[in-house]
Amino acid sequence: MPLTIEDLAKELGLSRSTISKALNDRPYVSHETKARVLRTAHELGYQPSAAARNLRRQRTNKIGLVVTYPIHRVSDFLAELIPGMATVAEEAEYNLILYASMVGRVERIKSLCRSREVDGIIIAWPPSLSETVALSQLLADEDMPHIFLPRRVPHEAVSYVAADHVQGARLLTQHLIALGHRRIGFERLPEVYETDDDRHEGYAQALREAGIPYDPALVVSANSQDADYERRSFDAFQALDEPPTAILFFTDPLAIRALSHAKARGIRVPQDLSLAGYDGILSTGVTEPALTTVRQSTAEMGELAAASLLKLISAGGAEPQQHILPVDLIVRGSTGLNSRA
Amino acid sequence: MPLTIEDLAKELGLSRSTISKALNDRPYVSHETKARVLRTAHELGYQPSAAARNLRRQRTNKIGLVVTYPIHRVSDFLAELIPGMATVAEEAEYNLILYASMVGRVERIKSLCRSREVDGIIIAWPPSLSETVALSQLLADEDMPHIFLPRRVPHEAVSYVAADHVQGARLLTQHLIALGHRRIGFERLPEVYETDDDRHEGYAQALREAGIPYDPALVVSANSQDADYERRSFDAFQALDEPPTAILFFTDPLAIRALSHAKARGIRVPQDLSLAGYDGILSTGVTEPALTTVRQSTAEMGELAAASLLKLISAGGAEPQQHILPVDLIVRGSTGLNSRA
DNA sequence: ACCATTTCGGAAATCGATTTCCTATATGTC
DNA sequence: GACATATAGGAAATCGATTTCCGAAATGGT
Numbered sequence: 107m108p109l110t111i112e113d114l115a116k117e118l119g120l121s122r123s124t125i126s127k128a129l130n131d132r133p134y135v136s137h138e139t140k141a142r143v144l145r146t147a148h149e150l151g152y153q154p155s156a157a158a159r160n161l162r163r164q165r166t167n168k169i170g171l172v173v174t175y176p177i178h179r180v181s182d183f184l185a186e187l188i189p190g191m192a193t194v195a196e197e198a199e200y201n202l203i204l205y206a207s208m209v210g211r212v213e214r215i216k217s218l219c220r221s222r223e224v225d226g227i228i229i230a231w232p233p234s235l236s237e238t239v240a241l242s243q244l245l246a247d248e249d250m251p252h253i254f255l256p257r258r259v260p261h262e263a264v265s266y267v268a269a270d271h272v273q274g275a276r277l278l279t280q281h282l283i284a285l286g287h288r289r290i291g292f293e294r295l296p297e298v299y300e301t302d303d304d305r306h307e308g309y310a311q312a313l314r315e316a317g318i319p320y321d322p323a324l325v326v327s328a329n330s331q332d333a334d335y336e337r338r339s340f341d342a343f344q345a346l347d348e349p350p351t352a353i354l355f356f357t358d359p360l361a362i363r364a365l366s367h368a369k370a371r372g373i374r375v376p377q378d379l380s381l382a383g384y385d386g387i388l389s390t391g392v393t394e395p396a397l398t399t400v401r402q403s404t405a406e407m408g409e410l411a412a413a414s415l416l417k418l419i420s421a422g423g424a425e426p427q428q429h430i431l432p433v434d435l436i437v438r439g440s441t442g443l444n445s446r447a
Numbered sequence: 448m449p450l451t452i453e454d455l456a457k458e459l460g461l462s463r464s465t466i467s468k469a470l471n472d473r474p475y476v477s478h479e480t481k482a483r484v485l486r487t488a489h490e491l492g493y494q495p496s497a498a499a500r501n502l503r504r505q506r507t508n509k510i511g512l513v514v515t516y517p518i519h520r521v522s523d524f525l526a527e528l529i530p531g532m533a534t535v536a537e538e539a540e541y542n543l544i545l546y547a548s549m550v551g552r553v554e555r556i557k558s559l560c561r562s563r564e565v566d567g568i569i570i571a572w573p574p575s576l577s578e579t580v581a582l583s584q585l586l587a588d589e590d591m592p593h594i595f596l597p598r599r600v601p602h603e604a605v606s607y608v609a610a611d612h613v614q615g616a617r618l619l620t621q622h623l624i625a626l627g628h629r630r631i632g633f634e635r636l637p638e639v640y641e642t643d644d645d646r647h648e649g650y651a652q653a654l655r656e657a658g659i660p661y662d663p664a665l666v667v668s669a670n671s672q673d674a675d676y677e678r679r680s681f682d683a684f685q686a687l688d689e690p691p692t693a694i695l696f697f698t699d700p701l702a703i704r705a706l707s708h709a710k711a712r713g714i715r716v717p718q719d720l721s722l723a724g725y726d727g728i729l730s731t732g733v734t735e736p737a738l739t740t741v742r743q744s745t746a747e748m749g750e751l752a753a754a755s756l757l758k759l760i761s762a763g764g765a766e767p768q769q770h771i772l773p774v775d776l777i778v779r780g781s782t783g784l785n786s787r788a
Numbered sequence: 789a790c791c792a793t794t795t796c797g798g799a800a801a802t803c804g805a806t807t808t809c810c811t812a813t814a815t816g817t818c
Numbered sequence: 819g820a821c822a823t824a825t826a827g828g829a830a831a832t833c834g835a836t837t838t839c840c841g842a843a844a845t846g847g848t
Binding site for chain 2: 108109151152154155166178182186193206216221248388393394
């Protein structure tokens with residue numbers, strides 16, 4: 107139904123090729139002809155068919171955001187990630203296609219490559235390291251530019267954008283040490299692989315630097331499947347001979363709930379116990395006391411991922427893009443001087 | 448580079464048409480031939496070119512989410528909206544393309560239609576009513592199925608999904624009236640048009656039902672450009688001869704900030720003053736006291752919008768889809784009995 | 789056994805652009 | 819003025835599928 111290039115050609119008494127050359131600013135079209143074509147095209151509101159153009163050009167000017175994790179579990183991050191990502195893409199005349207139901211569907215990713223419906227792929231929250239590397243290999247075999255998010259991939263050929271979680275946890279731990287804490291608990295979350303390793307490493311590193319011995323009793327693993335676990339582990343900490351005077355939580359919601367547990371048990375924060383979260387979600391600003399946390403610039407990560415992917419697309423087979431973004435320590439009221447020091 | 452249908456045909460010693468019929472489950476292919484084709488296609492990992500298929504079929508199996516509002520201003524809503532939307536689309540073998548930079552770019556929307564890169568459009572946060580209706584007319588002229596979000600469009604031919612804000616504000620106001628409040632302030636936000644009208648209407652309606660006179664002095668307009676305005680209007684309320692004993696805010700962040708102002712001035716919530724927000728963002732659960740608010744099911748709205756759009760797409764020219772979703776009153780600690788009653 | 793239908797599969801048209809190739813004219817050089 | 823080169827524009831090939839059309843073989847009815 108809409109106008110085709112053929113209609114436009116007929117209207118102007120020219121051939122399809124001339125129209126195409128004029129519209130795409132190619133040589134061998136006289137200045138006047140080109141102007142005439144452009145004017146008429148604009149008047150009639152002609153717009154080339156995306157499908158026809160994609161077929162002929164063998165590219166779509168679309169990038170895919172493939173979420174290989176239950177999407178409702180990461181929607182808060184997506185909210186920060188997507189706007190910048192889409193904006194950067196659109197500045198380069200690309201659009202973002204969302205692939206939301208991609209948990210464990212490697213076959214689907216493969217068919218995405220083969221059908222060539224996107225020119226490049228951002229893979230968000232890929233599964234374990236080994237699967238990530240395998241997936242990267244698969245995509246490379248399919249000649250599909252791609253980049254991973256939001257975890258580093260310790261492999262020289264793989265592109266990724268991540269935040270510096272070693273540094274984040276280190277900053278938090280150093281902050282607590284500076285406040286006089288020496289018994290610092292850490293609640294980790296092994297199910298997120300490298301990120302967990304990194305934060306744990308940052309924690310251990312800061313302790314090491316301060317000459318504080320690492321005590322395994324102070325490190326527990328959270329379990330997102332079992333909510334009551336949080337309460338039990340909190341109480342277990344308090345029941346230790348030498349309970350921690352400060353606790354780092356892998357993520358803000360854990361810390362926020364711990365704050366309620368503490369209050370429920372009459373433990374004052376930060377006078378009796380310092381608590382800190384991680385990620386800097388909005389809610390951390392309105393708890394009482396407000397939560398000390400580490401903020402990663404998710405928005406910047408989205409922009410950088412899109413920009414890097416576009417580079418990979420245009421520079422066919424360029425060197426991998428590997429970026430680790432700095433994080434910011436946000437000190438608020440939930441951490442204070444160690445009163446037992 | 449990837450396999451084409453021609454390669455597959457050669458491989459099997461068949462013609463393109465036969466392959467196509469087999470893969471698309473059309474008649475006039477013998478059972479064995481079809482089986483053979485399917486098996487080989489699967490073995491070789493053949494996947495039809497999306498561009499070629501789109502061109503021939505004259506549809507893309509993509510729907511567009513066009514955000515006609517600065518995207519970073521609505522990213523929290525997008526976070527709830529997108530997952531369900533994308534999931535519903537994908538269940539019907541559609542994907543979601545995001546168009547993030549569409550503020551005031553009617554021309555761009557038109558070219559989107561003409562280039563046929565999507566089969567339907569969800570328009571989020573369209574501008575004023577008149578522009579919305581004009582836009583709808585434009586899209587209809589272009590034969591582009593479309594639906595608006597998240598505000599109702601009082602026009603019989605236009606499809607939309609919205610939440611029942613009249614009811615939301617009415618529930619909140621009734622709740623406060625039931626607590627004995629009769630001086631109830633309302634901070635509205637005129638820049639969001641119908642939504643503001645609706646909530647104001649719900650507020651006025653509840654007052655009317657309770658026989659409480661509407662006092663214009665109790666209704667102020669917030670201004671998202673001027674942050675200090677909030678504080679001034681809060682103080683202005685307190686300076687009235689008969690200050691309000693409860694205040695409804697157009698949106699949660701306004702209420703949360705008002706909570707800080709109140710504390711800063713030694714006004715106790717809810718003993719001296721009840722406060723309520725609107726939207727039910729996460730932070731409202733962790734303030735102290737937690738905020739009474741109204742929750743709209745944004746996720747459900749996304750799903751419904753996608754499902755409705757798919758209906759419009761498949762039922763070419765069916766009746767418009769108009770949905771108003773119910774909202775929930777969430778009563779928490781920030782509202783209490785009127786102590787001055 | 790003969791004619792009318794189906795069934796199967798291939799040849800060719802089609803979707804709407806871009807790109808290559810070609811021809812006719814204009815321009816430039818000596 | 820003859821010849822090489824550049825320019826303008828058109829004809830046709832191409833991208834990779836789907837769909838229509840057609841002929842040959844198989845099937846069925848009498």
